[in-house]
Amino acid sequence: MTDGNAFGALAGVIRRDLLLAMRRKADALAPVFFFVVVASLFPLGIGPEPELLRRIGPGVLWVGALLATMLALARLFAADYEDGTLEQMALSPEPLFVLVLGKVIAHWLVCGLPLVIAAPVLALQYGLPADTIAVLAASLVLGTPVLSLIGAIGAALTLGLRGGGLLVALLVLPLYVPALVFGAGAVDANLAGTGAGAHLSLLGACLAIAAFFAPWAITAALRIALE
Amino acid sequence: MSKRLINWFRFSSPQAFYGPAGRMIPWFAAAAAILAAIGLYIGFFVAPTDAQQGEAYRIIFIHVPASWMSMFVYLVMAGWAGLGLVLNSRLSGMMASALAPTGAMFAFLSLWTGALWGKPTWGTYWVWDARLTSELILFFLYVGFIALQAAIDDPRRADKAGAVLALVGVVNIPIIYFSVQWWNTLHQGASVSLTRSPSMATTMLTGMLVMALAAWLYAIAVSLARVRAIILERERHSGWVHELKEAAA
Numbered sequence: 001m002t003d004g005n006a007f008g009a010l011a012g013v014i015r016r017d018l019l020l021a022m023r024r025k026a027d028a029l030a031p032v033f034f035f036v037v038v039a040s041l042f043p044l045g046i047g048p049e050p051e052l053l054r055r056i057g058p059g060v061l062w063v064g065a066l067l068a069t070m071l072a073l074a075r076l077f078a079a080d081y082e083d084g085t086l087e088q089m090a091l092s093p094e095p096l097f098v099l100v101l102g103k104v105i106a107h108w109l110v111c112g113l114p115l116v117i118a119a120p121v122l123a124l125q126y127g128l129p130a131d132t133i134a135v136l137a138a139s140l141v142l143g144t145p146v147l148s149l150i151g152a153i154g155a156a157l158t159l160g161l162r163g164g165g166l167l168v169a170l171l172v173l174p175l176y177v178p179a180l181v182f183g184a185g186a187v188d189a190n191l192a193g194t195g196a197g198a199h200l201s202l203l204g205a206c207l208a209i210a211a212f213f214a215p216w217a218i219t220a221a222l223r224i225a226l227e
Numbered sequence: 228m229s230k231r232l233i234n235w236f237r238f239s240s241p242q243a244f245y246g247p248a249g250r251m252i253p254w255f256a257a258a259a260a261i262l263a264a265i266g267l268y269i270g271f272f273v274a275p276t277d278a279q280q281g282e283a284y285r286i287i288f289i290h291v292p293a294s295w296m297s298m299f300v301y302l303v304m305a306g307w308a309g310l311g312l313v314l315n316s317r318l319s320g321m322m323a324s325a326l327a328p329t330g331a332m333f334a335f336l337s338l339w340t341g342a343l344w345g346k347p348t349w350g351t352y353w354v355w356d357a358r359l360t361s362e363l364i365l366f367f368l369y370v371g372f373i374a375l376q377a378a379i380d381d382p383r384r385a386d387k388a389g390a391v392l393a394l395v396g397v398v399n400i401p402i403i404y405f406s407v408q409w410w411n412t413l414h415q416g417a418s419v420s421l422t423r424s425p426s427m428a429t430t431m432l433t434g435m436l437v438m439a440l441a442a443w444l445y446a447i448a449v450s451l452a453r454v455r456a457i458i459l460e461r462e463r464h465s466g467w468v469h470e471l472k473e474a475a476a
Contacts, residue, residue, distance in 0.1 A: 153391070157391060161378045162378060163378060167375060171392060174367040174371060175399050177364055178403055178406035181409065185410060217395050220391050224391065225384070
């Protein structure tokens with residue numbers, strides 16, 4: 001890591017978090033397996049009619065991805081908070097903003113990216129056609145970073161609190177609504193033949209706004225938690 | 228500071244605010260009660276029966292003011308929260324936490340009366356309409372704010388964390404509203420048209436505005452009472468609280 005270089009610090013944080021995730025593979029893989037299990041439970045609960053499954057597929061897969069991302073949030077800052085790493089990050093000469101962004105990017109690489117890769121396979125189970133699966137993957141590529149960014153705000157706010165996991169869900173799920181609407185909407189629109197472009201553009205806009213504002217909110221929330 | 232003007236910053240101290248707040252409560256409460264009585268009288272006895280909906284529409288006199296207040300209170304709450312973050316004043320955070328339960332109550336009242344209104348007019352208690360859905364999400368945001376503050380033991384951290392959450396919510400509310408509206412137009416056929424505004428009789432509008440004013444004054448009175456309780460709870464170890472008549476009893 002080069003000293004005094006924000007990009008160096010960013011890359012360093014990402015590399016460190018990825019390395020930590022690789023050392024504890026079970027932790028890193030839990031969200032994606034949760035996603036697979038949840039997506040497999042719906043046909044068991046609702047019934048195997050292909051028409052119905054194709055209809056609910058986009059929504060189920062998106063809600064599943066959303067819940068899987070949320071479950072992984074508890075680990076985002078907790079370990080660093082407990083062993084004091086987070087405090088050192090806040091004291092370091094690099095802006096906390098950059099370090100936090102690095103942690104969120106690493107969280108997405110560990111948790112969001114596997115969801116994007118697993119989703120097309122699950123979409124086949126739901127009988128979605130090939131071009132719709134491509135749209136689903138595109139919507140998840142744009143959408144899961146939004147989930148990670150907004151979720152990190154909730155994770156930072158609830159750092160070290162009792163009942164943190166449930167509380168994160170309560171805080172974060174209402175804020176996930178736009179990503180869910182545009183993401184699942186893109187897939188639905190493609191299924192209906194109206195074109196997913198508008199939804200994907202709006203999802204991209206959500207990503208741009210979240211990438212701009214969320215690190216500030218996360219940083220503020222972390223500083224409050226560290227006081 | 229010039230002598231003719233009131234020094235408003237003096238009242239940002241909980242100690243200075245406690246007394247005036249207590250003296251203001253009866254006035255706001257009485258005005259709210261009187262206006263509510265007038266508004267309900269207009270609503271139930273003066274306003275004409277609606278041609279399409281019959282008597283069922285009269286719930287509008289509760290429903291619409293409650294919906295307005297639920298949105299407005301969130302904005303005021305976020306305003307106090309932002310002020311607390313910027314100026315680091317203790318009273319701002321207390322005001323924000325005092326407003327949250329009132330806002331949540333209005334959001335719930337709005338959903339509840341909406342459901343009761345929906346049954347006779349649309350034949351169902353709930354439709355996944357854009358307005359209903361965004362009101363529901365607003366209610367969830369209030370619940371999240373209250374739950375977050377309840378989970379934090381240190382009041383200063385609770386104030387600041389709540390403030391960040393309230394501000395994040397304010398940025399999100401327009402996005403949520405438009406996304407839900409978009410989602411609704413994509414998914415739902417025009418089974419219920421809420422946007423077609425019926426031509427409203429002047430008496431109906433008057434009744435609704437009077438009720439909205441009453442709801443406003445009620446919200447002020449209740450949050451002042453609640454903020455006084457919060458002040459007493461947080462300042463219970465300070466000298467001035469022990470000298471209070473009501474605390475000594």
